[in-house]
Structure formats: C-alpha cells, structure tokens
Amino acid sequence: MIWSVAWRNVWRNKLRSLVVVLATAIGLYGGIFMISLMNGMVQQKIDASIDNEISDIQIHNPKFLEDESVQYTINDPNLVTKALDENAEISVWCKRIKATGMASTAHSGNGVMINGIYPEKEIMVTAIHNLLIDGSYFIKKSRIPSILISQKLSEHLQAEVGKKVVLTTAALNGETAQALFRIEGIYKTSNNMFDEMNVFINAEQLEQMVAPGSILISEIAIRKSEQADLTTLTNTLKSSFPQLSVLSWQELSPGLMAMTALMNQFGYILIIIILLALTFGIVNAMLMVIMERTRELGMLMAIGMNKKRVFLMIMLETIYLSVTGAVIGVIISMATIALISRSGINFAGWAQGMESLGYSAHIYPVVETGFYVFLGVMVIFAATLASIWPARKALKLQPAVAVRDES
Amino acid sequence: MRSITLAVLAAFLTFSCLTTAQAQELTAKDIIQKASDKLNGISNKGLMKMTVVRPSWSREVSMKSWSIGDDYYMILITEPVKDKGQTFLKRQTDMWNWMPSINKMIKIPPSMMSQSWMGSDFTNDDLVKMNSYVKDYTHKILGTEDLQNFECYKIELIPKPDAPVVWGKVLAWISKEEFYQMKLEFFDEDGKLVNRQESFDIKQFSDRKLPSRLVMTPVQDEGQQTIIEILENDFNIDINESFFSQQNMKKMR
Numbered sequence: 001m002i003w004s005v006a007w008r009n010v011w012r013n014k015l016r017s018l019v020v021v022l023a024t025a026i027g028l029y030g031g032i033f034m035i036s037l038m039n040g041m042v043q044q045k046i047d048a049s050i051d052n053e054i055s056d057i058q059i060h061n062p063k064f065l066e067d068e069s070v071q072y073t074i075n076d077p078n079l080v081t082k083a084l085d086e087n088a089e090i091s092v093w094c095k096r097i098k099a100t101g102m103a104s105t106a107h108s109g110n111g112v113m114i115n116g117i118y119p120e121k122e123i124m125v126t127a128i129h130n131l132l133i134d135g136s137y138f139i140k141k142s143r144i145p146s147i148l149i150s151q152k153l154s155e156h157l158q159a160e161v162g163k164k165v166v167l168t169t170a171a172l173n174g175e176t177a178q179a180l181f182r183i184e185g186i187y188k189t190s191n192n193m194f195d196e197m198n199v200f201i202n203a204e205q206l207e208q209m210v211a212p213g214s215i216l217i218s219e220i221a222i223r224k225s226e227q228a229d230l231t232t233l234t235n236t237l238k239s240s241f242p243q244l245s246v247l248s249w250q251e252l253s254p255g256l257m258a259m260t261a262l263m264n265q266f267g268y269i270l271i272i273i274i275l276l277a278l279t280f281g282i283v284n285a286m287l288m289v290i291m292e293r294t295r296e297l298g299m300l301m302a303i304g305m306n307k308k309r310v311f312l313m314i315m316l317e318t319i320y321l322s323v324t325g326a327v328i329g330v331i332i333s334m335a336t337i338a339l340i341s342r343s344g345i346n347f348a349g350w351a352q353g354m355e356s357l358g359y360s361a362h363i364y365p366v367v368e369t370g371f372y373v374f375l376g377v378m379v380i381f382a383a384t385l386a387s388i389w390p391a392r393k394a395l396k397l398q399p400a401v402a403v404r405d406e407s
Numbered sequence: 408m409r410s411i412t413l414a415v416l417a418a419f420l421t422f423s424c425l426t427t428a429q430a431q432e433l434t435a436k437d438i439i440q441k442a443s444d445k446l447n448g449i450s451n452k453g454l455m456k457m458t459v460v461r462p463s464w465s466r467e468v469s470m471k472s473w474s475i476g477d478d479y480y481m482i483l484i485t486e487p488v489k490d491k492g493q494t495f496l497k498r499q500t501d502m503w504n505w506m507p508s509i510n511k512m513i514k515i516p517p518s519m520m521s522q523s524w525m526g527s528d529f530t531n532d533d534l535v536k537m538n539s540y541v542k543d544y545t546h547k548i549l550g551t552e553d554l555q556n557f558e559c560y561k562i563e564l565i566p567k568p569d570a571p572v573v574w575g576k577v578l579a580w581i582s583k584e585e586f587y588q589m590k591l592e593f594f595d596e597d598g599k600l601v602n603r604q605e606s607f608d609i610k611q612f613s614d615r616k617l618p619s620r621l622v623m624t625p626v627q628d629e630g631q632q633t634i635i636e637i638l639e640n641d642f643n644i645d646i647n648e649s650f651f652s653q654q655n656m657k658k659m660r
Contacts, residue, residue: 106601166571170517
C-alpha cells in the first residue's frame with residue numbers, strides 16, 4: 001500500500017519531480033558517457049598494443065630485456081618451439097631477431113629497433129600487415145632486400161616506398177655492419193612511440209648482418225587461444241622454461257595495466273562525485289515536499305499513521321525519485337553507447353596529440369557490465385542517504401501543530 | 408755497331424716514355440683513389456676550429472687532433488669551457504667518446520651514429536666514414552672545370568646497386584694537380600642536392616700544402632653551415648696505432 005502511495009505522491013508535483021528526475025538522468029548520462037569514452041580509449045590502446053606490438057606473451061633470454069642486445073638470444077630454440085607447437089592453449093606464435101641500430105637516408109638518420117621477422121608467421125601474430133598506408137608487406141622478391149618502416153619514420157627520413165635505407169648495426173663480433181634496403185611498405189599504428197622506433201626486415205637479412213650463417217632468436221611472441229587463461233598459460237610456460245624470461249603483456253607493459261586500474265578508479269570517483277552533487281538536489285526537493293505537505297503529514301499522523309510508516313513513505317518517495325532518474329540516465333547512456341560504439345567517434349582534430357601518447361583518436365566507447373552494477377548500488381545508497389534528512393524532518397512534525405499549518 | 412746500340416736504346420727509351428705518358432691518362436677511379444689516399448697512413452697532429460652556423464646563432468669549438476690517415480683519429484675539445492676535455496676516439500669503424508665531466512666512456516653505438524657531432528652538420532657517421540669512395544661507387548669523368556683557379560676533374564660517382572650508400576649520386580671536383588677534393592656534392596635518389604662540402608684556402612702546413620678550410624652546407628636547411636678551419640698541422644709525427652687507445656683518451660691534455 002505504502003509503496004503505491006509513495007509513487008503517487010512523487011507525481012503530485014509533476015514539474016518539480018520531473019526536474020529532479022531529469023537532473024539525475026542527465027548528470028549520470030554525462031558521467032557514464034565520459035567513462036565509456038575513457039574506457040574505450042584504454043581498451044583500444046591495450047588491444048592495439050597486444051595486436052600490433054607485444055602479443056599476449058613474449059619469451060626472451062632474461063638478459064635481453066636488460067639491454068636489448070642482439071647477443072642475448074634464446075638457447076636451444078628447437079626445444080622451446082617444439083613445446084610451443086604442442087601446447088593446445090597457444091593459438092599461434094612467431095620468432096624474431098631484434099637488434100638496435102640506425103636507419104639512414106640521404107636526408108637524415110634515426111636510431112631504431114631492427115626487427116628481423118619471418119613474414120609468413122608474423123602476419124598470424126601481429127596486425128602490422130593490415131596497417132599499411134603505402135606499399136606492400138614482404139611480397140617483393142628483388143635483389144635488394146625489403147624494409148618496412150612507419151609513416152612517422154618515413155617523414156623523418158624523407159623517404160617513400162621504393163627509396164633506399166641503409167641500416168647500421170653492431171655485429172656479434174663487435175664490428176659495425178651495414179646493409180642496403182629498399183622501402184617496400186609504410187605502416188602506421190596508433191602508437192607514435194612504437195612507430196618511431198620499429199623497422200621490419202626479413203630475419204635472414206638481419207642474421208646476414210649480425211652473424212652470417214647462424215640462426216638467432218631474440219624473441220618469441222605468442223598469441224593464446226580464445227579460451228585459454230592468460231595467467232595460467234604464462235605460469236605453465238614459466239615453469240617449462242625456467243632459464244628463459246616468459247612474460248605476459250601485463251608484466252611486459254605494466255604501464256598498460258596501471259592505466260586500466262587508474263581509469264577504473266577515476267570512473268568510480270567521478271560517479272561518486274556526480275551522485276553526491278545530485279544528492280543535494282534531491283534533499284532540497286524533498287525538504288520542499290515536506291514543507292508543502294506539512295498539513296497533510298500532520299493529518300496522516302493525527303488519524304493514526306505510525307511514525308515508521310511516515311518515515312518509510314518519505315524515504316520511498318526519495319528513492320523512487322532518484323532511481324527513476326538513474327534508470328532514465330542509464331537507458332539513454334546505453335542507447336547512445338550502443339549507437340556510437342558501432343561507428344566510433346573520431347576526434348581527428350586531436351589525433352596528433354593523442355597518437356603521440358599512444359592512443360587512437362577514433363574512439364569506440366565501452367562500459368563494462370560490472371560498472372552498471374556498481375552504479376545501481378551507488379544510486380540506491382545515495383538515495384537512501386538523501387532520504388534520511390527529509391524523512392527525519394517529517395517525523396519531527398507535531399501532528400497538533402502541523403494540521404494547523406497555514407502555508 | 409756501338410752507335411746502333413745507342414740508337415736502339417734511344418728508340419726504346421722514347422717508346423717507353425711514350426707508354427708511360429699514356430699510362431698517366433688517369434681513369435676516374437684512379438683519380439678518386441689518389442684523392443682518398445692523399446693522407447693514407449700519414450700521421451698528423453693539428454689544431455682546428457669548428458664554427459657551427461645556424462640562422463639565429465653560431466658557436467665555435469676549438470680542438471686538437473691526432474690521426475693516422477682516415478683510420479685512426481683522436482680529437483680533444485679545448486674550447487668552449489663547457490665541453491673542454493671531451494675526447495673522441497675513432498679506430499677504423501668504431502668510435503668512443505670520453506666525457507670527463509661525468510667520468511664516463513661511451514662507445515658510440517650504431518644507433519647513435521646518425522646524431523650530429525658536437526651540434527654540427529657532421530654526423531658521427533661522417534667521421535667514421537664506413538663507405539669508400541673507391542670501392543662502393545662506379546666512377547665517370549664528366550669533364551674539367553675550374554674552381555678557385557684550380558683545374559679540376561669533375562667526376563660523377565654512382566653507388567653500386569647493393570652498396571650500403573644512402574646517396575643517389577655524388578659529384579666530386581678533384582684538382583688535377585695534387586688531387587685536392589675541392590668540392591663534393593651529395594644528391595639523394597631523386598637527384599635533389601642534399602649536402603655540399605667545399606674546400607678553400609690552400610696553405611702550406613709543414614712539408615705539404617692542404618686546403619685549410621672545409622665548409623659543409625646542408626643545402627635544404629637555409630642558413631645552416633659548418634666550417635672547419637685548420638690552424639696548425641704537422642705531418643709524419645712520432646705516433647703509432649697504439650697511441651689511439653681508450654687509456655690515452657683520458658690522459659689527453
């Protein structure tokens with residue numbers, strides 16, 4: 001009974017209730033949408049990093065991670081690769097040889113990480129071949145070997161597809177090795193820092209420069225199968241190869257993990273602040289309600305409605321008011337996000353700044369389900385909190401005085 | 408009888424003289440070889456001043472240098488005070504830098520070879536000079552031209568197809584007499600001029616004459632230039648390969 005009375009009471013002053021409901025809805029809508037953008041940004045950065053740069057798991061010689069020198073290779077690669085092939089939780093893996101060096105053209109030079117890859121396996125692990133803006137991905141068979149560089153580097157070196165690039169690196173015997181390459185393709189990821197540093201050539205070419213005749217592996221990149229658990233798989237591999245460093249992307253790039261956690265916390269804090277502000281608006285509206293209905297409340301009490309029920313009624317009115325607002329806010333947010341996440345929002349104007357930080361400027365907003373649950377709990381909590389003051393005020397009314405209220 | 412022998416001998420001599428003269432008709436490759444070998448194996452000690460010119464400022468660096476040909480170099484910065492005591496060592500294709508202010512020896516890795524040397528238009532790579540004008544290019548004499556009152560061969564150097572050379576083409580002006588490299592022009596693959604290196608003011612330094620001023624101009628960057636002036640130079644001094652060591656770098660004054 002009291003439930004429906006409270007609901008009807010909410011809509012006795014339609015304008016005021018609507019204003020409060022809309023304020024709550026719009027406040028939450030703003031917050032949720034903002035958070036969905038940030039979430040989308042971070043999620044995309046993580047996905048892009050995994051797809052283009054670090055994969056799920058990487059294996060190195062532990063010393064390689066310290067100074068990225070080409071001499072620290074994986075010993076007994078055959079043992080490792082055999083174990084990887086047999087593991088059902090691994091969907092695909094590829095090996096690389098990496099060396100620091102310099103890429104130079106007639107105009108300029110740049111310090112780079114030279115990635116010697118096996119293109120036919122690399123395309124299954126990384127998505128760089130889908131990110132070409134010019135040229136092709138290791139399909140040319142010419143006398144001068146091919147190199148793949150980023151758009152950023154090609155601007156810096158002032159060299160387009162087909163032009164010469166000379167790579168210089170230190171060979172295993174300490175001597176300086178140089179070789180000539182021609183640009184076959186130009187790629188662009190959303191991470192400028194990665195783009196500036198990384199060039200790709202055929203693994204054989206790099207071996208030719210560094211240590212002719214030998215097969216070296218500096219890095220093995222692994223993509224897990226869809227259903228495999230990252231942590232479990234990493235731990236299994238860790239125990240299989242105790243002499244090697246096996247790291248998941250979370251360990252390889254702790255910054256990414258920290259970023260996710262930070263964004264989550266930021267989202268929660270933002271919602272708490274918005275709700276707190278809305279609470280004051282609701283308190284204000286409810287105090288008005290009590291003042292307007294002093295006489296009515298006095299009458300109810302005088303004809304025998306006990307204090308508990310009065311308290312409950314006011315409390316329910318407050319909760320109805322805020323929850324209605326929240327539900328409307330969430331519905332608009334979900335609709336907007338569902339609509340926008342298909343095409344994404346393109347912040348092209350800020351692309352340069354965002355990409356220099358490694359974020360894509362084309363954002364597909366996302367909100368996790370867990371966040372809505374948190375939101376629901378928080379709204380009920382805030383509404384209850386907001387109802388205490390007006391309800392207490394209603395309780396304090398003296399029926400005898402209240403019924404004579406002239407206002 | 409005797410006169411016949413003499414006549415034969417004379418004829419033979421004339422003939423052999425003629426063939427030598429013909430042999431002196433130099434090929435483009437010989438000219439480049441002679442120009443690059445000019446200081447080959449000759450030990451040398453000198454004082455130099457480098458001026459880096461930029462559109463809004465310029466700075467001067469003074470240095471002492473020791474070298475044997477192009478293979479071994481030691482350069483000690485004496486001025487400005489900020490960089491004083493910095494030493495660069497080059498042995499064949501390797502280069503080290505000793506920085507006394509932080510008490511640190513750095514072997515310049517390949518990834519740093521493209522960085523500018525002491526803020527100039529020369530890169531570390533230019534000093535290390537991995538490429539050989541003789542070995543990595545095919546040469547062609549385009550003609551002769553007069554430069555600063557020197558009759559010069561104008562030679563076109565085209566990199567061999569798989570030589571690790573960044574240039575598309577190099578033009579060299581080499582003086583007929585003494586084989587000075589009077590001017591070098593470096594072009595990219597599109598035939599655009601990138602760098603111009605010129606030599607001026609041939610002067611007597613102890614027992615030989617050399618251009619005393621080297622000007623490097625990156626043509627694309629307006630108002631930029633690096634000038635190296637040789638103030639003093641002594642040749643055939645008493646140093647050998649072992650002088651160019653990391654231990655010695657720290658001791659140079």
